[in-house]
Each structure stands twice: as structure tokens, then as C-alpha cells.
Amino acid sequence: MLNTVDGLGGVIGAKYFSRKMEGKPVWVIGPACNNSNTVKKDHKNMQTEGIFSWLDLQAPCSVLYVCFRSQNAILPSQVRELALGLEASEKPFIWVVRRPIGFSTATEDLQAEWFPEGFVERNRKKNQGLLVYKWVPQLEILSHKSTGSFLNHCGWNSVLESLCHGVPIIGWPLTGEQMFNSKMLEDEAGVCMEVARGIMEGNVKCEHIAEVIKMGMEEINKGGEMRRKACEMKVKLEEAIKESEGFKGSSIRAMDEFLNTASNKYSTL
Known part of the structure; x- marks a missing residue:
């Protein structure tokens, strides 16, 4: 079973895995993640209250989440x-800071060791x-309505979570299948712009990062097209797991087929 849908590498991925498994059936049953209709709103601690109070003050689709x-x-x-x-x-941003390579923790006490001089103070003032x-x-x-784009490593869980909410992606794949995910999302799905790839000294400069962020978050041109396609993908993802009277989405049907196949296989043992 593959955690994806047709139109997001689903058919290609299913055919590939079927070949690798010598023709055994493969089912596309994604997305296996929540969408905005099932998110639990619970801002009880001080940090999350601060995040959403700040987000509420920003314009729609204006914030970059990193x-x-x-x-x-x-x-x-x-x-x-x-x-x-x-x-x-x-652009306004929320950056979840992780420890850089070579550091054991990521805390405010150590921020001066990896951030540019004066960055934290300037950001606090502005x-x-x-x-x-x-x-x-x-x-x-x-x-959240203010979130306009998601800069991430193109891991598949993060990709699906972003597209389930109609949020386009600025990709920085770091390793493994993330490289293929980013290329497919940009070249085939049209919901991503790649800002950098991999971990290599000097492979990315701040000017390029700023340029890609601006372009990816435009309301028109490239950014607008990415957002339009991300919203279309959101609808596809919702339809795939939708079940109502007389209708079953593609992923629901695939799950039924899997269960029927497994039941029939078991009954013949």
C-alpha cells in the first residue's frame, strides 16, 4: 500500500513497486494524514498561544513556515x-530552528553560535x-489562513501535510528519496520550487534564498500558479478519501480491494 494518490506520483510509483515485486498488486491509499477539517485546535501552552496570536495578525497567505x-x-x-x-x-516567517550539524541541541542560549551577528535582535525589533x-x-x-508556503526537506509526510492544506512548497531536499520527491513536485505536480539541495558547504547563498522565497510567495506568476495547483491537489487528496452515500474515493476503493484480496487469500489457506 502506498501513501499517495493518483496525480501525485501515484500511478508511476504503483507501477514501479509492482515491477519490483514481480507483478504483485499495489494499492494507492493516501493521504494518511489529517486535513484542516480534522485538526484539533488546542493552544493551551504559552508558546503555541504566542504562535497563533502572531499568525492571526498576519495577512492571508503571507507567512512562510520553515x-x-x-x-x-x-x-x-x-x-x-x-x-x-x-x-x-x-516576508513574515515562522522558523522551527533545529540544531545544525555539529551541535547537540538547539536552544536560544546557543543561537549566537550559528545565527548571523545581530540577526536575532534585528528580527525582534522588526x-x-x-x-x-x-x-x-x-x-x-x-x-492557518495566514500560512502561504512551506519551506521543508520534502520528506513525504511533510509533503502530504502541506498539500492536504493547499500550501505550496519551497523545497530543500537533504538526502535519499527527498531529492526525487522535490523534482517530481516541481516538474510534474507544479506545487514546488527548489531553493537548494543537499548538505554541502557553499551550495546556497542568502541572495538566492531571498529571491526564491519572494518568487514562490507571489500572488501572481510562479507563486500564484503553485498555490493554484496546491489547492487543486488539496481537492484531489480530499476526494481520494471521501466516502458518502453512493460515492467512494479512489483510496477508499483501493483499501476495499486490498481487504477483499487479503480476505480471499486467507480463506484459501
């Missing part, structure tokens, strides 16, 4: 370039963005 998840890290030099790029883009060092309710942030 998160590489806890299993992914970039170099200290790349953190500095990303910080300067965010600042130069002049109130351009939020720097967060702990867990954040990602689905709630993605479902």
Missing part, C-alpha cells in the same frame, strides 16, 4: 545563509518572524 523536522539538519553556514535570506525576503526551538503543532500552522 521546518526540516527533527531528523534533518543543515550546516551552521547554511543556517546563517537561510537566516539572512529570510531577512532579505522581507517583528518579521518567529524563531521556535521546540515542538510546534505543524498541522495547525499549515491550516
Whole structure:
């Protein structure tokens, strides 16, 4: 069973896995994640209350959400370039800061060791963005009306969570299948712009980061087209798992086929 849908690498991926498994059936049953209709709104702690109070003040689709998840890290030099790029883009942002490679933790006490000089103070004065060092309710942030784009590593869970909420992606794949995900999302699905790829000293500069962020978050041209296609993909993802009287989405039908196949196989044993 594959956690995707037709139109998002689903058919190609299913055919590939079927070939690798010598013709055995493969079912496309995604998305296996929540959407904005099922997100639980629970802002009880002070940090999350602050995040959503700040988001509520921003214009619709204006905020860039930046998160590489806890299993992914970039170099200290790349953190500095990303910080300067965010600042130069002049776009409001929420950045979930993870420890750079070579550091054991990510805390406010250590921020001076990897951020550009004066960055934190300038950001605090301008109130351009939020720097967060702990867990954040990602689905709630993605479902917020002010969130306009998601800069991430193109891990498949993050991709689906973003597209389930109609949020286009600015991709920075770091390893493994993330490279293929980013290329497919940009070239085939049209919902992504790649800002960098991999972990290599000097492979990304702040000027380029700022340029891609501005372009990816435009209301027209490239950014507008990405948002339109991301919203179309949101509808596809919703339809795939929709079930109502007389209608079953493609993923529901695929799950039924899987269960029927498994039941028939079991009954012949």
C-alpha cells in the first residue's frame, strides 16, 4: 500500500513497486494524514498561544513556515545563509530552528553560535518572524489562513501535510528519496520550487534564498500558479478519501480491494 494518490506520483510509483515485486498488486491509499477539517485546535501552552496570536495578525497567505523536522539538519553556514535570506525576503516567517550539524541541541542560549551577528535582535525589533526551538503543532500552522508556503526537506509526510492544506512548497531536499520527491513536485505536480539541495558547504547563498522565497510567495506568476495547483491537489487528496452515500474515493476503493484480496487469500489457506 502506498501513501499517495493518483496525480501525485501515484500511478508511476504503483507501477514501479509492482515491477519490483514481480507483478504483485499495489494499492494507492493516501493521504494518511489529517486535513484542516480534522485538526484539533488546542493552544493551551504559552508558546503555541504566542504562535497563533502572531499568525492571526498576519495577512492571508503571507507567512512562510520553515521546518526540516527533527531528523534533518543543515550546516551552521547554511543556517546563517537561510537566516539572512529570510531577512532579505522581507516576508513574515515562522522558523522551527533545529540544531545544525555539529551541535547537540538547539536552544536560544546557543543561537549566537550559528545565527548571523545581530540577526536575532534585528528580527525582534522588526517583528518579521518567529524563531521556535521546540515542538510546534505543524498541522495547525499549515491550516492557518495566514500560512502561504512551506519551506521543508520534502520528506513525504511533510509533503502530504502541506498539500492536504493547499500550501505550496519551497523545497530543500537533504538526502535519499527527498531529492526525487522535490523534482517530481516541481516538474510534474507544479506545487514546488527548489531553493537548494543537499548538505554541502557553499551550495546556497542568502541572495538566492531571498529571491526564491519572494518568487514562490507571489500572488501572481510562479507563486500564484503553485498555490493554484496546491489547492487543486488539496481537492484531489480530499476526494481520494471521501466516502458518502453512493460515492467512494479512489483510496477508499483501493483499501476495499486490498481487504477483499487479503480476505480471499486467507480463506484459501
